[in-house]
Amino acid sequence: MSATSDPGPFASAMRAAMAASGVRLTDLRDRLAAKGHPISLTALSYWRSGLRLPERRASLEAIPVLETLLQLEPGALARLVPGPAARRLGHVERFDVLIDYPVRDPAEGEAFQGENDVSRVSTQVALQVGADRVIEHTRMRRLVVANRDGVEGFTVFMGTDADAGSGAYRFRAIAGCSVHEDYRPALNVRSVQLRFPRPLMLGESALTEVEVTRAEDADVEIVTDYEVIAEQRVEEILIWVNFSPDALPSRCWVYFEEGGLKHEWPVDIAGAPSVHYRQRDFGPGGLGVRWEW
DSSP: OOTTSOOOHHHHHHHHHHHHHTOOHHHHHHHHHHTTOOOOHHHHHHHHHTSOOOOSHHHHHHHHHHHHHTTOOTTTTGGGSOOHHHHHHOOOOOHHHHSSSOOOSOOTTOOOOOOSSEEEEEEEEEEEEOTTSSEEEEEEEEEEEESSTTEEEEEEEEEOOSTTOGGGEEEEEEESOEEEEEEEEETTEEEEEEEEEEEEOTTOEEEEEEEEEEOTTSOOOOOOEEEEEESSOEEEEEEEEEEOTTSOOSEEEEEEEETTEEEEEEOOOTTOSEEEEEEEEEOSEEEEEEEEO
8 A cells, every 4th residue: 555545544534633733753752652652653654654553562552642642532543443353354345246146136336345344253154955945044143343333233245046036035133133224235135234232342242143034925946055155254154054854965065266266076965964064264255055956
């Protein structure tokens, strides 16, 4: 990143506060050192330019003092520093870029991208395929960590390549959240916000569980695959597909696509009515199971 590109919210706030107060970098260095926080002029310059963010413990401990010196409200700069999970897991990718089927009739201007307010640490998905060879229900557990104070929730997407579209499914909160802003940004994409029981503080984690079921009036469509999309690099992703003993597939494969790399391999399900796969340090990308009847 160059100094002329978007510096980011922390650097922008620091620049504005320095301009308003007339404080120079050398002044900040000297005053921070006098209060027991020796931060180098180089580090302060990096923070102001957006080339670096405060990450070390000593740097983070100096932020409240820096806010005071710049005559800012407590937390004005601290809330703009991504938490350790965000720095480790990286950016949030667009959902429509990661799915392997086209978005149908998208709404104009729709971004198909979740917020950076939380880091998606892990995703676990379990689904039940019934005797009629359609998905009866899917349960999704997500562990997220807040990257700022006051995070109320985060957006999740669901897509389908079936003709019935995403309107054939219903979302229901099981634990740790409530479902809000449920709408269809495209014919085959669903978007909902999972809202926490209370706003999270920076670094605080939340575990949510949601169930997706087929609407009673939806057309029955036989499925032969299911894919979990990781829009952000996650510490763990797990998919578990359970089949009815009365309708077991003849063959089954696990596959993934990540960073342009695709791979698929067969799995033996003889004597077991389910298949699962767990991958650590994965994404952005997709991890799935497909089968033949």
